[in-house]
Structures are given as C-alpha cells and as structure tokens.
Amino acid sequence: MKLKIYSGEEVRALRQKLGLNQSEFWAPFQTTQSGGSRYESGREIPDPVQVLLNIAFNTDA
Structure with missing residues (x-):
C-alpha cells in the first residue's frame, strides 16, 4: 500500500x-x-503523521 502524501x-x-x-x-x-x-502553512508533514492521516481518513492511494 502506498501512502497518500497530504499537503x-x-x-x-x-x-x-x-x-x-x-x-x-x-x-x-x-x-x-x-x-x-x-x-498547514507549508512545513513538511513528517511520515509518522502522514501515516496517521491516512489511517484517520481511510486513504487508499
């Protein structure tokens, strides 16, 4: 599974x-x-937070 990278x-x-x-x-x-x-202002969101965002929003990239 590939993570969606949220901006x-x-x-x-x-x-x-x-x-x-x-x-x-x-x-x-x-x-x-x-x-x-x-x-939210543009700083890179770290990978562990990206993983949690994917889980929370049930992202299927």
Whole structure:
C-alpha cells in the first residue's frame, strides 16, 4: 500500500470541512496546535503523521 502524501493545504481544507479548530483537529495526531499550524502553512508533514492521516481518513492511494 502506498501512502497518500497530504499537503498542508489539503489538511487545512479537511479540518475546515470538519468544522474543527487546529487544537481539536491535531490533538488525536499527538501534534500541538502550533505544530499543526506550521504544517498547514507549508512545513513538511513528517511520515509518522502522514501515516496517521491516512489511517484517520481511510486513504487508499
């Protein structure tokens, strides 16, 4: 199985679609609000967080 690599823009859109603030969205991924903000602003999202995003959103790439 190949992982989908989420961009910060995609994650921000998912979060907004779910109606969650950054703290609420990123907490299950063991990521702080400020860390999530950095990812959403274009900083590379680390592989372990990418794996969790794929699991959470049932991505089948």
